[in-house]
Amino acid sequence: MSDNHEIDPLLDFDLLKKLVVGIGEVSDITGVPTRKIRYWEEKGIIESEKEGEGTTRRYNYINIKKILLIQELIEEGFTLDAAAKKVEARMKNINDVFLKLANTASNEKNNE
């Protein structure tokens, strides 16, 4: 217990992009059993990336986030489909907002 990162993962995009782990790690971190994760993926609720020639699933931080969010919603009583739908909508909305912010920023830049 000597790893005291003073960095904020949410602001370190390089770190975020390096956070691509196997299903075992994801299961370990999120507490969601590997079989559950595969089950969700089988249902089309989440997507994982197959790394190169291997068949093992790899998960980036977005997938992990998705798994965490869906798990929380399910624990709150939502069905799997409902939880997945909500998470999808939330992530899309967030993305849209940031795209608008990016456009606003570039517009102000061009305006000058």
Place this chain on the structure above:
DNA sequence: GTTCTCACA
């Protein structure tokens, strides 16, 4: 460690 499939609750 990972994958899949069949079966069961």
Place this chain on the structure above:
DNA sequence: TGTGAGAA
């Protein structure tokens, strides 16, 4: 909706 077990 999620798990157990067997096999590769």
